[in-house]
Amino acid sequence: MSLPEQAxxxxxxxxxxxxxxxxxxxxxxxxxxxxxxxxxxxEVFAINDICSHANVSLSEGEVEDCQIECWLHGSSFDLRTGKPSGLPATRPVPVYPVKIVGDDVLVSVTQES
Structure with a gap:
């Protein structure tokens, strides 16, 4: 299998x-x-669901301006890069490539952006 096929x-x-x-x-x-x-x-984004600060689910938080906010302590992460935009989180969370094919949202968790 060639490299593009593997991807x-x-x-x-x-x-x-x-x-x-x-x-x-x-x-x-x-x-x-x-x-x-x-x-x-x-757009559609895919980000690791676990906050890098408190080990809780980010999907339970609010989304605004391409940011997802952790519901527990209020840290926000950029959905494009995974970088935190405020304390208490200081470490980014992984983001993953997304492709839309018809009505399917496809994500590659083996390739972090």
Missing amino acids: EASYVRACALSDLDEDTPRRVELGGVPVSVVRTCG
Whole structure:
């Protein structure tokens, strides 16, 4: 299998695009990895669902301006980069590449951005 074929094979279906409400995170488990899939800012993002500060689910938080906020202590993470934009979190969380094919949202948890 060539390198591009391997990269294509690493994408798995996370959910249906039509199931994603704007600014409402959806938690999915992909190959044992907890992922929050978010439709916001005209795009779909996939970010590791576990806050790097408090080990809680980010999908239970609020989304605004391409940021997801941890519900426990209020740390926000950029959905494009995973970088925290405020304390108490200081470490980023992984973000994953997303592809839309028809109504399917495909995510590659083997390739971090």
